[in-house]
Amino acid sequence: MRDVGGRVRRPADCGAAAPRQRVLFIGKRYYTNRDALLDRYGRIFELPSRWVGMGIAAQLWLVDYHGRVAWHGEVEGLPLFSTPVFGTRFVRALLAQVLAVGKRRRPTHVVASGDCYIGLLGWLLARLCGARFAFDVYDRYDLFQGYRALPGFDPWKFLLARSDRLLFASRVLASDCDPAASRSAIVPNGIDPERFFPRDRDLCRAEFGLDTQTTFVGYAGSLDPDRGIEDLLEAVELLRRDGRDIALLLAGAQRAGLDLQRPWVRYLGNLPPQRVPVALGCCDVLALPYRSTPYLDMASSCKIAEYLACARPIAATRTPNLQSNFPQQASQLEARLAEPGDAQSLARSIDAQLRDPVVVASQPQMNWQCVAAHAAVALGLTPRPDEACPDPAARA
Numbered sequence: 330m331r332d333v334g335g336r337v338r339r340p341a342d343c344g345a346a347a348p349r350q351r352v353l354f355i356g357k358r359y360y361t362n363r364d365a366l367l368d369r370y371g372r373i374f375e376l377p378s379r380w381v382g383m384g385i386a387a388q389l390w391l392v393d394y395h396g397r398v399a400w401h402g403e404v405e406g407l408p409l410f411s412t413p414v415f416g417t418r419f420v421r422a423l424l425a426q427v428l429a430v431g432k433r434r435r436p437t438h439v440v441a442s443g444d445c446y447i448g449l450l451g452w453l454l455a456r457l458c459g460a461r462f463a464f465d466v467y468d469r470y471d472l473f474q475g476y477r478a479l480p481g482f483d484p485w486k487f488l489l490a491r492s493d494r495l496l497f498a499s500r501v502l503a504s505d506c507d508p509a510a511s512r513s514a515i516v517p518n519g520i521d522p523e524r525f526f527p528r529d530r531d532l533c534r535a536e537f538g539l540d541t542q543t544t545f546v547g548y549a550g551s552l553d554p555d556r557g558i559e560d561l562l563e564a565v566e567l568l569r570r571d572g573r574d575i576a577l578l579l580a581g582a583q584r585a586g587l588d589l590q591r592p593w594v595r596y597l598g599n600l601p602p603q604r605v606p607v608a609l610g611c612c613d614v615l616a617l618p619y620r621s622t623p624y625l626d627m628a629s630s631c632k633i634a635e636y637l638a639c640a641r642p643i644a645a646t647r648t649p650n651l652q653s654n655f656p657q658q659a660s661q662l663e664a665r666l667a668e669p670g671d672a673q674s675l676a677r678s679i680d681a682q683l684r685d686p687v688v689v690a691s692q693p694q695m696n697w698q699c700v701a702a703h704a705a706v707a708l709g710l711t712p713r714p715d716e717a718c719p720d721p722a723a724r725a
Contacts (some may be wrong), residue, residue, distance in 0.1 A: 338551045341584035350710055352377065353426060353436035353460075355451045357443030358391035358411050362551065362582040365391055366400065366411055368602050371520055371631070372467060372498070372700075373442050378407045385710050390422060392447055396701040423450075427457045437461045440496075441650050445470045452491060462468030463708055464488050467498035467508065467518065472624045494708060499629035499660045500722075514707035515722035517654065518585055518631040519700035522693075524603065525638035528610035534609050539578075539671065545595075546644070546679055547612030549580040549605050550632050552587055557618030557646065562591070563672035564618070569593060573680065580608050609639045614682045621669040625635060629654045632694045642686035644678040646670075658689040694719040 356373030357367060363370040366505045366647040369378070377387040391411040394673040399418040400409035412418045426436060426681045428546040435458045441451025442465035455462035466530060471485035478484065489495065489506050493694050497503035507513040531541045539545070546565055552558050558579075579589065582599040589596050597608055608617060619625050626649040633655055636643050645651055645659075647666040659666070667674040702723050 350438050352376045352438045355441045355447055358393040359395055370602050375697040376704055378405055379697055381407045426454055440465055448488045449484055461493045462493040463494040465496040468629050469624055499627055501649045502627040516704040517629050517721050519695050519697040520638055521636045521697045523702050524606045525635050527640040533607045533610035539611055542577045545578045545612045546614045546616055547578040548616045549608050552581040552584050555620050555622050557620045560672045560675055561616050561618040564676040567676040615641045615643050618675055619646050619648050619650055621648050625650055637691040640688055642682040642688055644682045661689040694721045
């Protein structure tokens with residue numbers, strides 16, 4: 330059966346939730362240059378959406394830091410409402426959860442994801458409702474640009490200490506924040522296998538009007554400096570100077586100060602999520618040029634699982650983002666991993682993958698269905714998934 334979004338909705342195969350369990354998931358509407366409502370993107374949308382498909386009574390509250398218009402309705406079977414952070418609708422949404430009639434509609438579980446301020450909102454709401462609180466940590470929120478610790482009060486440390494359950498997207502992040510692992514569970518970022526799968530290269534290129542003769546090295550995602558985009562540009566230029574007839578295919582939100590005006594760069598803009606897999610399918614080699622930074626080293630990028638699912642050779646740097654979260658794949662690529670921040674090393678990695686491609690295996694359990702099923706188990710919402718849903722956090 331397909332829902333209104335065209336995605337196949339699978340029957341619940343991981344058990345049903347107890348009827349009294351009601352989950353409120355609170356997250357940022359805009360993050361990683363995406364709109365969780367319109368793009369239906371990322372863990373903030375996927376986790377509660379998949380839970381609903383498993384028979385769990387879940388709803389999603391999106392906090393909008395940028396817009397002024399509220400929205401409520403149902404998306405792919407998921408009850409969803411979005412409120413601007415400033416205004417009466419935000420307060421009304423908060424009160425509606427606390428004052429639910431006869432306590433029968435109050436959440437029994439509150440999950441907050443996106444940053445520490447949304448975490449504090451979730452913690453407060455959980456305490457007012459007598460609900461269990463889970464803090465979903467997919468990045469080092471205390472390193473976000475807008476984060477501020479007040480005198481005598483550090484929201485980051487407070488939430489790590491006071492949450493009933495901690496969900497971490499990254500092993501390194503979990504180890505750093507909860508060394509004893511007493512309340513934590515690894516819930517990695519997943520992919521939609523109906524979008525990310527091996528595609529015919531020439532058919533993909535036809536969709537973007539690209540010729541079939543050019544050798545393309547590709548990257549799709551954030552173009553921030555820490556992602557090593559300047560290193561990738563320099564690496565491709567070095568290879569071209571050495572006689573390699575290659576071009577660079579880029580997709581992502583443009584940023585100030587990034588110069589892409591080169592004849593061998595094809596910039597596709599910030600593509601909608603459904604077109605990103607097609608862009609990846611155009612490439613001969615996919616680049617993961619991340620630098621080593623305190624923020625990125627503790628992250629778990631969706632991009633890695635997406636690249637793997639596309640079955641293309643990957644030229645990557647040696648960072649914990651890859652090595653800790655995908656140890657088997659990193660081991661298979663070890664001889665070809667580049668040093669972070671080193672354009673010459675990255676050029677050698679790209680060249681090796683062009684001359685003698687090594688395609689490493691994907692991880693089938695990294696789909697959102699399995700990720701959400703194991704997240705539900707970690708929260709005590711469902712019985713343990715059956716063998717059809719292996720643990721996506723299990724080390725190879």
